[in-house]
Amino acid sequence: MGKIKETSTHFSNKEALENDCHEVYASNIIGGQWSIAICCYLIAGKHRFGELKKRLPNITERMLTLQLRKLEENKIVKRTVYAQVPPKVEYELTEIGLELGPIIKELGKWGEKHKVVCDSTTT
Amino acid sequence: MGKIKETSTHFSNKEALENDCHEVYASNIIGGQWSIAICCYLIAGKHRFGELKKRLPNITERMLTLQLRKLEENKIVKRTVYAQVPPKVEYELTEIGLELGPIIKELGKWGEKHKVVCDSTTT
C-alpha cells in the first residue's frame, strides 16, 4: 500500500468493477492482508494500537498503521487520540463498520466448513 | 498469481493468520481482483469461458484462467470440458460455492449502503 498510480490499467479496471458490482466494491474495502483480522478484534470492542499489535503477532507497526488508516478513510473504524504522553490512541468500529460484523462472522462460519470439506476431499 | 515463495515472511504470516482466523481463511479464497465478480455471475448459473470473458469486459484471458483455476482448486467452481472442436468448457459453482452466494449478496447490500453513507459524509 503505497501511492497508487491512477493511470494504470489495473487501477481503472478495479474502479470499473467496483462501479457496477457492489460486492466487489465491498470486498475492496475489507480486502487487505490484515483488514479482516483487525475487524474481528474490533468487533469485540475498542482497542488501543498496542493491543492490536499484540494480538496480531507478526504484523509490523507500518502495516498496522496502513491498514488502520485505510479502514479509517473508509469510515469503518473511528480513531480517538488522547492528548497524553506517552500517546494513547483508541480504535473502534463505526456504525457502518459494526454492520459488517455479522457478515464477517458468516464468512468465518463458511470458512470453517469449507476447510473441513476441502481437507476431506483432498485426503 | 505466479508461483509463490513459500519461504517468504509474507507467506508464513498469511498462513498463520489463516490458521487461527476462519474469516481470514475465507477472505483469502475469494479475495482476488476478479474472484467475487466471477462468483456473482456464476451464482446466476453455469457459464462458458467465453461468456465470462464477455461479461468482464477488461479481463485478460490470462487473468480469467488464473482466477478460475484458483477457484477450482479451492473447490468453489466445477469445470466441465466437452470433447468438441472448437472446445467448450463450462464453469459452475459447487455445493460449497453456492453456500457462499448469500454471504456475497449480503456483502453487496452492505457495500451499496456504505457507498451512500460514505459519499454523503464526504461531500
Added chain:
DNA sequence: TCCCATACTTACATTTTTGATAGTACCTTA
C-alpha cells in the same frame, strides 16, 4: 540528564499480483 513508553513515519527491498502480447491445438467449414 538520560532513558522509557507509545504511536507513529520514512526510505528502501522483496514478494505478489496483474497486464500486454504472442503463440498453441484441434476440427470444421469454405
Added chain:
DNA sequence: TAAGGTACTATCAAAAATGTAAGTATGGGA
C-alpha cells in the same frame, strides 16, 4: 489448402502490497 473459432499457455513487464530497519516526538520518572 487456408481460415476460423474456442479455450487456453508462455514470457515478459509493470504495478501494487507487504516486509525490514531505522528514526521521530514528548513528557514523566530514575
